[in-house]
Amino acid sequence: MTYAFQAEGLVKRYGKTIALDGVDLAARPGTVLGVLGPNGAGKTTAVRVLATLLRPDAGRAVVGGYDVVRDADQVRRRIGLTGQYASVDDDLTGTENLLLIGRLMDLRTADARVRAAELLARFDLTEAAGRPARTYSGGMRRRLDLAASLVGRPDVIYLDEPTTGLDPAKRDDVWNMVRALVADGTTVLLTTQYLEEADALADEITVMDHGRVIAHDTPADLKRIVGGQTIAARPADPARLGDTGQILAAVSGHQPESPSRGVLTVPVPDDTAFTEAVRRLAAAGITMTELSLRLPSLDEVFLTLTGHGADDRQEAGV
Amino acid sequence: MTATLTPPAPAVAATAPARRPFRLIRHSLALAARSLTKTRRTPEQLLDVTLQPVIFVVIFVYLLGGAVAGSQHAYLQFLLPAIMVQTAMFASTAIGVNLNSDIKKGVFDRFRSLPIARSAPLIGAVLGDVIRFVVAMVVLIGFGTALGFRFGNGPLLGLAACLLVLVFSFCLSWTSVLIGMLVREPGAVQGISFLIMFPLTFGTNMMVPTDTLPGWLQAWVKLNPVTDVMEAARGLMLGGPIAGPITSTLLWSLGLLAVFAPLAVRAYRRRT
Known part of the structure; x- marks a missing residue:
């Protein structure tokens, strides 16, 4: 089986807290893997390992055939990362943000300019291109952030809760962008707290809780398990x-x-x-x-899968 | 390797990795340009280095000058080169604070996920910060000149003094970067930096000749490398022995860079 990215047995500890406790994640090229779980389930930690930002304590992860620890530079050439909090530079304009990334991705200046203009147009930011990002609305910042992660034409893109805090119309925008990425052949890892979102976008869903994978299935089968x-x-x-x-x-x-x-x-x-x-x-x-x-809420999904709701984490213990 | 993937998209494949040192310089310069753009957009962050030299000159020259040197003009000549060193050193503490709060904002996550050297964002920030030293020195010398300060050794050697202080401050910045990487809160970075900077800058012959000090303090002043930097600046700007202090300053600069730059990069790598 060929995977665009594959993580096996990832473990990450912070002192006594176990953020990842043997997590497997994988997606075939050109598909969307939805990683569903409440806050603190380990979704972001897993993304950070796959994005070479964190070294796992155990287990391994491979992106495009390259190990995230040993061949981090090769992995970084192939990935794009959009975090929960838009990581754009507020003092720079939309164009400057994308040009900087282009230069750091070793594009020639002329190519970086073309690429920046192309992405700004695609994300409907051409008009705001010359304004500092601090003047952007929340939705615009997310779009610029997403554009920034696409500068290097990544094969794999990680979207860490890309719609958290967005209103429904903006959320639909993001969903359409994800679908457009997949249509271009990009592989997407999408973390979310909403079954509805995972259901709308993902080919397969991995459900995480307390740093473990508690279910992995297609959306249809998962919905069957949790009661449609x-x-x-x-x-x-x-x-x-x-x-x-x-x-x-x-x-x-x-x-x-x-x-x-x-x-x-x-x-x-x-x-x-x-x-x-x-x-x-x-x-x-x-x-x-x-x-x-x-669809069942995340809470209902967790009730079905684990016998406790997504919010009873403290009481349920580890 | 159990997994393989379709070949990378042409655009990425076309960017053949150039030789490493060359890429590091290019990436660092691109990031330094980013720092400069940010400074240009928010010039208020230069307020400290603009006002501080003026305030220090006023306080020391007019408050103390009469008592210490008998004449305010004579004291201005004696003090200004030392204030230049002190101002640059204080200015070098800002970078640790700024980097510390920058890292919290997520832009550095983006940098970390790019195929660039881990040191590039730090080198870029340090290079971009040189503007702070330049502003501080220009303001100080401009203000001092208005009050009657003159380069006793001619403007060229005066400029050389500025360059020497710039080199020293640039190297010293890496201690601030290291503190910025090790400490959690920006406020704490500021506090720790000043705790270190006060004995280093005031514990010198900055304000009074060494032989007027008590013995134990004389020992510290002679040990303190900043004394050499101030002596070198005085020698170049006013006249006097320079070979020894300049050599010492350059060696200390090199030492600071060699020790603290790698430590700072290592701390940045470990910070998550």
């Missing part, structure tokens, strides 16, 4: 709650639960059940203030 999707329904008239419950039970084959007053949720195997529920609720003349189909 959930319908949440809130009738306008609380008196119709009973009728709503009967309909939901009929389409899903499960007894609905009520996580909060006036709301019913029920797991469904696929979205045809949702269409059917919408049809029957309308036919019964029940007006809804809320009716949604959603």
Whole structure:
């Protein structure tokens, strides 16, 4: 099997804290690996090892056939890194930021200029190209950051929680950029706290918790394991709650639960059940203030996979 | 190696790695240019090196000059070369503070993930900081001249004194870089740097001739390399023996560079 990057048995300790406890990650060229997990799961540490920023205490990682420790320079020629916090230089303009990276990647000055202009255009930053990055909005900074990591035309790009803190419209922008990268043949490692994001972008998903891999699967199979999707329904008239419950039970084959007053949720195997529920609720003349189909939250995924929620980390212990 | 990958994209393959030292110089200069651009955009960070020499001259010459030397003009001549050394040394502490806070911001993560030498960002920052020394010296000599300071040895040797102090400060900067890499907080970097700089700069014949000092302090002043740097600056700017102090200054500079630059790069490598 050929991998664009592959990590085996990565271990990283900070004093008594074990950030990585034998982590395997791999992706085939031109695919997206989603690494899903809560804060502190070890996602960023794993990315930093694969990006040659951290030496693992044990295990090894290979990118494009080169070892991240022994052949770090070769690995650095082939990767792009976009962190959770945009690592652009605030005092430099968009163009200057990209030119600097181009020079450091050994592009000739003329080539670096062409490449910078090309990337600024691609990320819709041409107009802001001459302004210092400190004047950019959060979304623009993310785009510049992503552009900076593409200057050297990397084969593999690491996106560490690229949408954290972005509003939904900006998040869609980032998703489209990721899809465009993959269309160009780039391999992407994407870390995220949202199953929805991993589901939308990834070919395979690795779920991490406490520095370990607790699941690895395709999005479809992972969703099957964690119980597919959930319908949440809130009738306008609380008196119709009973009728709503009967309909939901009929389409899903499960007894609905009520996580909060006036709301019913029920797991469904696929979205045809949702269409059917919408049809029957309308036919019964029940007006809804809320009716949604959603993927399980990270918390629900963790509850299913580990028996504890993503937030019970302290209580659960290591 | 169990994994292989399709050949790298043409653009990357085309950039055949040039010889190492040449690349290091090119990358360092590109990063030094970055520092200079940043300084140009935020000139307020030069405020300390602009005001400090002026304040020091005013305090020392006008507050103490009459008592110490009998005449403020004579004292200005005696003191200014030493203040130049002190100002440059104080200016060299800023780099550790700046690098320390820069590293927290993530730009250095980007640099670390690029195929450049680990030392390039540090060398670039140190080179870019030379502007601080130049500003400090220009302000000091300009202000001193306005008050009546004159190069007793002619402007060329005066310039040589400035260059010598520049070389020494450049090499001394690496101690600040090392502290910046070892200490967690920028504020602590500042504190530690000044703790070191005060005895080094004031514990000299900067303000009064060595033979007026108590014996134990004379011993320290004679041991302190900064005394030699100040003597060399005085000799070049005013006249007097220079061969010994200049040799000593250059040797100390070389020593500081040889010891602290590699230590700083090593500390940077280890910092995560």
